[in-house]
Amino acid sequence: MFVLDSRLQKDTHPVANLPLCELLLMNDSQYPWLILVPRRVNLRELVDLDEHDQLQLTRESNVVAQLLLEQVGADKLNIAALGNIVAQLHVHHIARFAHDPVWPAPVWGALEPVAYTPNALAERQTLLCEGLHRLAPHWRQ
Amino acid sequence: MFVLDSRLQKDTHPVANLPLCELLLMNDSQYPWLILVPRRVNLRELVDLDEHDQLQLTRESNVVAQLLLEQVGADKLNIAALGNIVAQLHVHHIARFAHDPVWPAPVWGALEPVAYTPNALAERQTLLCEGLHRLAPHWRQ
Numbered sequence: 001m002f003v004l005d006s007r008l009q010k011d012t013h014p015v016a017n018l019p020l021c022e023l024l025l026m027n028d029s030q031y032p033w034l035i036l037v038p039r040r041v042n043l044r045e046l047v048d049l050d051e052h053d054q055l056q057l058t059r060e061s062n063v064v065a066q067l068l069l070e071q072v073g074a075d076k077l078n079i080a081a082l083g084n085i086v087a088q089l090h091v092h093h094i095a096r097f098a099h100d101p102v103w104p105a106p107v108w109g110a111l112e113p114v115a116y117t118p119n120a121l122a123e124r125q126t127l128l129c130e131g132l133h134r135l136a137p138h139w140r141q
Numbered sequence: 142m143f144v145l146d147s148r149l150q151k152d153t154h155p156v157a158n159l160p161l162c163e164l165l166l167m168n169d170s171q172y173p174w175l176i177l178v179p180r181r182v183n184l185r186e187l188v189d190l191d192e193h194d195q196l197q198l199t200r201e202s203n204v205v206a207q208l209l210l211e212q213v214g215a216d217k218l219n220i221a222a223l224g225n226i227v228a229q230l231h232v233h234h235i236a237r238f239a240h241d242p243v244w245p246a247p248v249w250g251a252l253e254p255v256a257y258t259p260n261a262l263a264e265r266q267t268l269l270c271e272g273l274h275r276l277a278p279h280w281r282q
Contacts, residue, residue, distance in 0.1 A: 046202070046203075046220055047210075047218075055196070058195055069188075076223070076224050078221070078223045078225070080221035082217070082247065083219075084216075084217050084237055104225035104226050105249070106223065108247050109247070
């Protein structure tokens with residue numbers, strides 16, 4: 001049975017259950033940062049997904065990318081499956097800006113996270129869910 | 142017409158022309174580090190690729206991942222489309238090891254690159270081409 005990695009659980013807030021993935025919001029208000037985690041067990045690498053799941057992950061990644069580009073804009077998206085610290089397969093989607101605090105360096109490990117306030121978190125989660133319903137109305141969340 | 146970004150050209154060595162992408166070897170012998178660059182013009186984000194090209198990029202990424210896992214092993218692959226410095230769409234594939242010099246941090250910007258010697262480069266390129274012919278014999282390179 002799929003169980004979300006404890007570190008991911010601790011560091012993020014849930015946004016939605018997509019057809020293949022859990023969509024999570026990293027609890028770091030310095031960057032708009034979403035994470036897709038396929039609900040599959042014992043996967044570490046993208047190449048471990050079967051062909052059907054890879055296609056679905058691409059679809060979900062496209063929707064998350066569009067969501068970020070539409071809602072917050074971005075000078076560049078950073079999309080990455082690293083997993084050097086958390087082994088469970090997960091894919092980062094981060095909206096980067098030329099004025100963000102570590103641009104153009106990668107964000108991982110760069111700064112201590114700054115948690116969302118409860119209000120900012122609720123607002124962001126609502127916006128994301130609305131955006132998902134609009135971009136992918138056929139996905140029940 | 143597709144022209145490889147000048148920074149990518151300067152920092153890498155060519156390995157093969159895959160059906161969609163140029164396959165490049167980053168000229169940094171500290172990590173086995175391959176880059177896929179779709180031969181399409183004016184693309185910055187993965188979501189800019191059409192559906193057909195996304196599928197082909199996934200196929201080529203899978204082969205590059207297998208190639209790294211088979212030829213050098215890896216504690217973890219880091220697969221990432223960042224592009225904060227080089228705007229032309231490109232996807233990093235880096236074999237990471239718990240004993241590599243910056244593990245578990247990301248490699249981008251971490252250390253000055255250490256160029257391959259001519260012999261080590263020729264050996265690596267030959268091995269990579271042999272591996273590609275074995276893993277994807279239907280792709281003429």
